[in-house]
Amino acid sequence: FGRLVTTAHTIPLRVFAGVCCLRVHGVKRWSDVQHVLRIHTTPDGLMVTTYRSKRKEQALLWAALRLGFRANDWVEPFTRSCDEAGLPKGDFLVLRPSVDLVSFTRHPAGWADANRAFHALLVVAGMDVDEVVHYTMHSLRHVYPTCGFQLMFPPPAVTLMGHWATKEDH
Numbered sequence: 001f002g003r004l005v006t007t008a009h010t011i012p013l014r015v016f017a018g019v020c021c022l023r024v025h026g027v028k029r030w031s032d033v034q035h036v037l038r039i040h041t042t043p044d045g046l047m048v049t050t051y052r053s054k055r056k057e058q059a060l061l062w063a064a065l066r067l068g069f070r071a072n073d074w075v076e077p078f079t080r081s082c083d084e085a086g087l088p089k090g091d092f093l094v095l096r097p098s099v100d101l102v103s104f105t106r107h108p109a110g111w112a113d114a115n116r117a118f119h120a121l122l123v124v125a126g127m128d129v130d131e132v133v134h135y136t137m138h139s140l141r142h143v144y145p146t147c148g149f150q151l152m153f154p155p156p157a158v159t160l161m162g163h164w165a166t167k168e169d170h
Contacts, residue, residue: 018078
């Protein structure tokens with residue numbers, strides 16, 4: 001997705017490619033990314049203050065790494081595309097894309113809108129359409145934890161990475 005932040009054919013697709021990077025590198029849910037109060041860049045990444053997060057009753061400050069898996073900076077082109085589109089808006093990050101994914105509407109994007117853009121980006125990236133349907137925006141949140149399990153990180157480290165509650169948390 002880091003490449004698609006600069007190469008996707010439309011601003012909505014470039015913005016949603018950045019949203020995908022934000023979700024992967026921040027290990028966050030869609031609502032964490034969409035419901036923002038503030039975003040600012042740092043030399044190492046993007047700092048985000050979210051006002052709606054699962055099981056959190058107060059604003060949450062979190063970060064997403066600037067460099068992607070290929071050591072490409074996705075943050076600068078993402079923020080540039082957001083600026084070009086006039087995003088973020090008030091208390092949310094992205095608007096609903098038009099049906100043809102060429103422009104944005106005036107309404108906040110929802111889960112289905114994000115999934116539609118995600119699927120389009122997977123197709124643009126070369127994935128077969130029959131394979132694309134097996135993934136949702138939620139899949140992005142599991143990239144780093146899955147890598148952690150594959151690299152045989154200790155389970156408590158992966159639990160921490162995924163921000164998952166443990167039995168002791170309840």
